[in-house]
Amino acid sequence: MHASKERTSSLWPSVISYAKSCVQTVLREGIRRGQLVIDDCDGTHTYGEYDSSDKKARIVSIRVVNEDFYARVYLRHDLGFSEAYMYGDFETSDLKSILDLWLDNRDHLAGLQSYFARVMTTMSGLALRLFGQTLSNAKLNAIAGYDCCNELFEAFLGESMMYSSALWPDSTGGVRGDLEIDGPAEADLDTAQINKLHYLLRKARVRPGDRVLEFGTGWGSLAIEAAKMGCVVDTFTLSIEQKHFAEAKIARLGLSERIRIHLCDYRNLPADFEKAFDAFVSIEMVEHVGYRFLPQYFKIIDWALKSDRAAAVVTATTQPDSRFDTLQASDFAREYIWPNAFCPSPISLVGIAKDATKGHFNLDSVEDQAHHYPRTLREWGYRFQRNWNEDLIKHIVKAQPQLASPEDLAIYKRRWEYMFVYAEVGFARAYTSMTYWTFVRPENVVERCD
Structure with a gap:
């Protein structure tokens, strides 16, 4: 207002x-x-x-x-x-x-x-349910959420450039390591993010030589780690800025022959992708699919993965089942950070996947990793404050000229400050959850045991 x-x-x-x-x-x-x-x-x-x-x-x-x-x-x-x-x-x-x-x-x-607020809540929930992630809106949502300024994200995400929760190993002090007397080490965030990527690749049962499909490229981190393992990766994004950044980094690492980044909606996969992939990974992207399109999302995964030993790993911010509602109104996160996002619940997503794929997948595991997100958000907040300087401001204003006035820039800065704390509290109190699902083809054992 x-x-x-x-x-x-x-x-x-x-x-x-x-x-x-x-x-x-x-x-x-x-x-x-x-x-x-x-x-x-x-x-x-x-x-x-x-x-x-x-x-x-x-x-x-x-x-x-x-x-x-x-x-x-x-x-x-x-x-x-x-x-x-x-x-x-x-x-x-x-x-x-x-x-x-x-x-x-x-x-x-x-x-x-107020009554007015309740009416607006209902209307925004209906609008999100019906129109939030159509093909045209999905592209606009990606532009609004991720094409604002790569330098801004570099300022708080660290070298790993992962805009998703880390997994904090004991070597970093665990989920409260930053709150201990000695405080966090500079490299802790990157260590925890790489730990998360390796964990997800193991959950997806990825082996050298596999072909991996990813929805939601981000800045290329998962694709790079898979390629380093000897995999070939096709990854999809709607963000032009993320694509440019990731391609440049991939080229510097000499991995361009192993990774293809497609500026394309996941609903428009090439015909030759049918039954072409050994594994699928999507990190905190399914929130941008929308309730209406979740069945199609899983049908596409089923269509793209090989019929025998393939596995799919999906991670997402979720609403706990105790308060889950398919009608999700606009709130701070959906209005200002992740436009029109829809958060499934752990159980609801399993049901949708089962109905959409008609028995072509078994549920291997469901994990709640929400306790790892608060430290991730605190670490982002530390870096954001430390790296907010004149050089960063120049990049932000160049990318978003509407922030040229000191007043508008201050509002923008407080928006990010609020996000870090708002999300930290939600995850720390289990008001919001962070779920990892692993789906596997039937009779696909983790490893040979006979």
Whole structure:
């Protein structure tokens, strides 16, 4: 919600006043665990009572800089709160604790969602369900999510250039290694990301000489590791910037003869790909398929993989089955980071795969690796802050001229800061999950055992 027209309206002060009253009423009744302190133009307001015997209870503070904060929250609920942070309507020294406090009390804060917000939630969910990942929209979503600036992603992803959760081995201190006294080592993130790639290739039962199919190239990391093993890889992306970056890196490594990057939607595979591949891997791409197209996605995998010993590994951010809904409304992540993403649940995806492939695959394993994501996000946040400098800003503004003004650039920076913390809290609290599925052809044993 932009403030230009609303602020010029004589009705806007009344909207703010009404929204503020509604928000304060809900907070008074809804904060039952921990305490929220809000400072605004009317003074200090305290909601909830701090219980020192509750080790997980917390006291968090917000300073409201612009009263639009209340209208954003009332009219757009959690999305409005994220926008209020982005636009600088409030300040806090501990965004993570605020989001934790919301999760602690969310069952009693439903009143923060106005009738208008509920209507918009339903409409956005329907729009995503029907139109979110059509062929034309999928390309636009990829451009919006990944073609913003390669240098930006380099600033926080590290050498491995993996925009997905790492798997933290003991050698890096594990999932809390960055929180220990000595802190993280610089190479830890890359070590953990390569560990993840090797783990997934093992799950896919990839052997030297295999032909591997990948949906979602990213910046080429999985394809490169498979090629180093002696595989031939065909990988698909809709991002021009990612394709250029990956091809340059692959050429520097002398792997161009083993890897082909296709700027093409996965729904438009060449006819000669039928039953041509030994393994399939897709890392955190299935969220961009959309509920409507998931059966087609698995039918294509079935069509492309060999009929005997092939395996398919899919990883994705998921909604826990306990709160899964096929109607998923726009939220901060879908609005600003991963446009129109749809998160399946662990069980729902298995059912869709089974129905779509008609018994041509067995489910080998389902794993929840969500506990590895919070450290990944913290590591990205550390690097983002450390590498935010004039040189990076020049690259960002060159790629996105609309960010030339200091105000717009500051909003953009806070958007990323919010994402790192918002996602960290969701995974750390198991509000969101990270699932690995492995599907194999029937009677395909892991290794010969007789």
